[in-house]
Amino acid sequence: xxxxxxxxxxxxxGRITLADIDRLIAKPLDEKPDKKFFIALSITLTLLMxxxxxxxxxxxxxxxxxxxxxxxxxxxxxxxxxFWVGIGHAGTLISAVxxxxxxxxxTGIARFAEAMxxxxxxxxxxxxxxxxxxxxxxxxxxxxxNQHGLWVNFTSPLVWDVFAVSTYFTVSLVFWYVGLIPDxxxxxxxxxxxxKKSIYSIFSLGWRNSHRNWQxxxxxxxxxxxxxxxxxxxxxxxxxxxxxxxIIPGWHTTIFPxxxxxxxxxxxxxMVVTVLIFVRKVFDLQEIITLNxxxxxxxxxxxxxxxxxxxxxxxxxxxWYSGNPxxxxxxxxxxxxxxxxxxxxxxxxxxxxxxxxxIKKVRRTIPIMLVIVIxxxxxxxxxxxxxxxxxxxxDFLPSSWGYFTPTLxxxxxxxxxxxxxxxxxxxxxxxxxxVAMSEIKAVAEGAQPSHHGGNH
Amino acid sequence: xxxxxxxGLSAIFASPDAVIHAVKKxxxxxYKNYDVHTPYPLHGMDAAMKxxxxxxxxxxxxxxxxxxxxxxxxxxWAMSKDYPMIxxxxxxxxxxxxxxxxxxxxxxxxTLATVIGMLAVYFKFPSNNHPLHDTPYMKAVSAxxxxxxxxxxxxxxxxEKIKNLFKELHAQNIxxxxxPAPEPVNIFEPxxxxxxxxxxxxxxxxxxVTLNKVIYxxxxxxxxxxxxxxxxxxxxxxxxxxxxxxxxxGTVARGFIPYEYKGLxxxxxxxxxxxxxxxxxxxxxxxxxxxxxxxxxGNLGDGDSRLRxxxxxxxxxxxxxxxxxxDGNIYHVITNGQNVMPSYAxxxxxxxxxxxxxxxxxxxxxxxxxxxxxxxxxKESSANVAK
Numbered sequence: 070x071x072x073x074x075x076x077x078x079x080x081x082x083g084r085i086t087l088a089d090i091d092r093l094i095a096k097p098l099d100e101k102p103d104k105k106f107f108i109a110l111s112i113t114l115t116l117l118m119x120x121x122x123x124x125x126x127x128x129x130x131x132x133x134x135x136x137x138x139x140x141x142x143x144x145x146x147x148x149x150x151x152f153w154v155g156i157g158h159a160g161t162l163i164s165a166v167x168x169x170x171x172x173x174x175x176t177g178i179a180r181f182a183e184a185m186x187x188x189x190x191x192x193x194x195x196x197x198x199x200x201x202x203x204x205x206x207x208x209x210x211x212x213x214x215n216q217h218g219l220w221v222n223f224t225s226p227l228v229w230d231v232f233a234v235s236t237y238f239t240v241s242l243v244f245w246y247v248g249l250i251p252d253x254x255x256x257x258x259x260x261x262x263x264x265k266k267s268i269y270s271i272f273s274l275g276w277r278n279s280h281r282n283w284q285x286x287x288x289x290x291x292x293x294x295x296x297x298x299x300x301x302x303x304x305x306x307x308x309x310x311x312x313x314x315x316i317i318p319g320w321h322t323t324i325f326p327x328x329x330x331x332x333x334x335x336x337x338x339x340m341v342v343t344v345l346i347f348v349r350k351v352f353d354l355q356e357i358i359t360l361n362x363x364x365x366x367x368x369x370x371x372x373x374x375x376x377x378x379x380x381x382x383x384x385x386x387x388x389w390y391s392g393n394p395x396x397x398x399x400x401x402x403x404x405x406x407x408x409x410x411x412x413x414x415x416x417x418x419x420x421x422x423x424x425x426x427x428i429k430k431v432r433r434t435i436p437i438m439l440v441i442v443i444x445x446x447x448x449x450x451x452x453x454x455x456x457x458x459x460x461x462x463x464d465f466l467p468s469s470w471g472y473f474t475p476t477l478x479x480x481x482x483x484x485x486x487x488x489x490x491x492x493x494x495x496x497x498x499x500x501x502x503x504v505a506m507s508e509i510k511a512v513a514e515g516a517q518p519s520h521h522g523g524n525h
Numbered sequence: 526x527x528x529x530x531x532x533g534l535s536a537i538f539a540s541p542d543a544v545i546h547a548v549k550k551x552x553x554x555x556y557k558n559y560d561v562h563t564p565y566p567l568h569g570m571d572a573a574m575k576x577x578x579x580x581x582x583x584x585x586x587x588x589x590x591x592x593x594x595x596x597x598x599x600x601x602w603a604m605s606k607d608y609p610m611i612x613x614x615x616x617x618x619x620x621x622x623x624x625x626x627x628x629x630x631x632x633x634x635x636t637l638a639t640v641i642g643m644l645a646v647y648f649k650f651p652s653n654n655h656p657l658h659d660t661p662y663m664k665a666v667s668a669x670x671x672x673x674x675x676x677x678x679x680x681x682x683x684x685e686k687i688k689n690l691f692k693e694l695h696a697q698n699i700x701x702x703x704x705p706a707p708e709p710v711n712i713f714e715p716x717x718x719x720x721x722x723x724x725x726x727x728x729x730x731x732x733x734v735t736l737n738k739v740i741y742x743x744x745x746x747x748x749x750x751x752x753x754x755x756x757x758x759x760x761x762x763x764x765x766x767x768x769x770x771x772x773x774x775g776t777v778a779r780g781f782i783p784y785e786y787k788g789l790x791x792x793x794x795x796x797x798x799x800x801x802x803x804x805x806x807x808x809x810x811x812x813x814x815x816x817x818x819x820x821x822x823g824n825l826g827d828g829d830s831r832l833r834x835x836x837x838x839x840x841x842x843x844x845x846x847x848x849x850x851x852d853g854n855i856y857h858v859i860t861n862g863q864n865v866m867p868s869y870a871x872x873x874x875x876x877x878x879x880x881x882x883x884x885x886x887x888x889x890x891x892x893x894x895x896x897x898x899x900x901x902x903x904k905e906s907s908a909n910v911a912k
Contacts, residue, residue, distance in 0.1 A: 087564065088669045222612055223603065223623060224604070224612055229625040229629075236633045270658075271653075273653075275653040277655060278666050278667050280566070280567070283566035285581050287579075288581045310625070511566065517567065518545050
């Protein structure tokens with residue numbers, strides 16, 4: 070395992086030709102799904118069904134079937150919302166930020182991460198709608214001229230959230246689709262099925278690989294990346310405003326926006342690594358999604374995990390330094406109170422365990438890596454739980470202190486959101502190219518003209 | 526079969542270097558209407574083709590700025606003009622609180638404009654009927670080959686000359702590309718008509734159900750339909766069938782404590798006025814007096830009824846008797862009634878009765894003041910004015 074980091078690692082391993090790239094990536098789409106796929110799908114659909122049943126119970130009987138009550142009026146719903154929005158951040162970060170930073174290795178994983186962004190934001194979007202208990206009234210979130218003559222409160226963080234998450238979803242979807250157009254063209258030209266050809270033709274919009282188009286396309290891609298970068302930072306910043314703009318001790322802190330963004334990237338990368346480990350194995354994409362890719366993502370996990378750890382420490386420091394007894398109480402209570410178990414799960418999974426990634430062998434060994442990233446996923450879910458519940462359960466009035474315990478319906482909705490996410494991921498792997506073909510071809514060895522532009 | 530119309534002449538090149546070299550030669554030869562087709566964007570091709578930088582950025586900029594302006598102006602109008610409301614002590618135009626939405630809409634407008642502008646305006650998409658589609662040339666360039674296609678509408682287009690040029694450049698696959706034969710369109714085809722009928726049927730059914738059923742459906746009525754007794758409904762539980770019950774005997778309504786000297790000639794214990802004769806009390810008393818008392822007693826309490834003999838005129842309130850009465854006696858008369866005067870207990874609350882008594886006292890004072898008192902009042906008021 071002697072890797073020379075002094076020069077750039079190849080994006081693709083081995084010497085595969087451009088035609089091989091197409092064949093390899095389009096293979097899952099050309100073949101009929103096998104038994105393993107259906108077994109996996111049945112598992113995820115079962116999880117999804119649990120979610121559907123839980124949500125039906127929720128709609129029939131109201132939010133009373135959840136464990137939340139005074140003083141913990143926000144619990145699993147907001148925890149799951151922030152968790153899923155956070156997962157979504159990795160996709161845009163990989164596709165936009167790494168694009169602007171000219172990180173070529175992003176090409177192998179960008180498509181998949183973008184798809185995960187879209188699915189994760191869909192999962193996140195469920196929670197604000199269902200948590201009202203009356204989802205058919207969600208239309209009031211949209212400012213439209215109505216018979217009441219009222220507008221939404223544009224100065225409220227919850228309305229900012231509506232705009233941020235819906236813009237984020239739209240822009241991610243558009244970004245993803247723009248990336249897919251050339252690939253639809255490739256698929257259209259290589260398929261033999263008439264039906265598939267029609268579908269791919271419709272989605273390719275008549276893409277012709279013309280350089281007069283590529284020129285604008287590259288420009289547009291750069292502009293979109295330029296917009297998606299501040300957007301991805303703004304979305305989790307605004308999500309953190311849901312907490313930070315309130316005056317609850319434990320929430321009312323200015324560190325929240327950067328802390329949330331770091332946490333979002335951290336959890337998103339962990340989820341991308343978790344899923345990619347399986348995808349590259351199942352679809353034989355080891356040459357395109359290489360160990361180097363996983364290692365680089367592990368390095369980002371290490372970095373963001375350490376940033377999150379710094380934020381945890383800084384919260385305690387500010388609680389002491391501010392001299393605010395309420396703030397101090399919340400943090401002491403968080404670490405040593407009734408929810409200490411959740412706090413220490415969070416700190417162990419997010420700060421201590423990822424430190425193992427300092428060791429190169431750990432970064433490059435798939436089973437160990439998988440265990441660590443799953444810990445990170447768990448830890449990041451607990452982070453949101455800790456922020457939400459521990460700050461609420463003991464507020465200013467000791468007579469109304471309480472302890473939140475989730476009900477089966479709470480857990481069912483959470484399980485259902487995982488079911489939805491993985492069902493969409495599975496369907497995606499069988500219907501669309503999981504790696505951007507045209508982008509991978511562009512970074513393959515010998516794919517670009519030599520420096521003199523062929524004019525030897 | 527009629528002669529097919531030529532779209533252009535295409536050639537395939539194996540390597541990126543070869544195609545860039547070929548493009549430079551084509552450009553040198555002076556051709557303008559040609560295009561290069563590559564499976565991915567090639568670096569250096571813009572320069573080889575002498576393309577001007579893409580102007581897409583201006584679309585992005587102008588729509589992004591429009592998005593920002595729209596968001597700010599709309600929020601300004603909604604929050605400060607159309608429905609101004611103070612929220613959290615912020616000003617109506619709370620700029621810092623408007624920034625998140627302004628930013629999001631800027632990004633949204635800019636992104637959508639860039640993508641729609643690129644696809645619809647620059648690329649003229651969708652264009653699935655372009656002559657290049659479904660050709661072996663297109664299949665090759667979308668996989669791993671690099672191609673040039675010189676179009677027939679170029680001014681210098683000469684098929685033999687171009688063929689020679691391509692041959693010189695070691696092109697692999699030189700082929701002519703023709704416009705596809707126009708497909709006959711028959712809208713009376715049974716398949717199409719069936720589809721049309723089906724779509725019409727589905728649309729109508731969906732519209733009917735939505736407009737007549739769905740929008741009137743009550744999602745869940747647990748909160749509305751509660752096991753409780755509503756007013757004015759029939760009851761199966763009570764023998765008399767009424768849901769509403771009469772209050773228990775002796776119930777005292779809020780603010781209506783019974784008058785303990787009811788039916789007596791006068792209160793046994795003298796009552797004193799609980800209110801102070803402040804300006805607001807006198808004002809209330811005046812209003813109530815003019816409403817309820819003045820029809821019989823007259824506007825100034827002189828007993829000059831406005832009822833033109835339809836009801837017997839009461840005696841004046843300025844008589845020696847009434848003026849020397851205690852407040853409690855007047856209260857007793859208002860509450861209990863006297864001779865033909867009925868009780869006003871149900872029209873006037875207790876406080877209102879006491880306020881009316883203050884007003885009557887003021888009237889009595891005004892009507893029966895001695896000249897010395899008038900002078901004093903005048904002096905005081907002129908002294909006030911002089912200040």
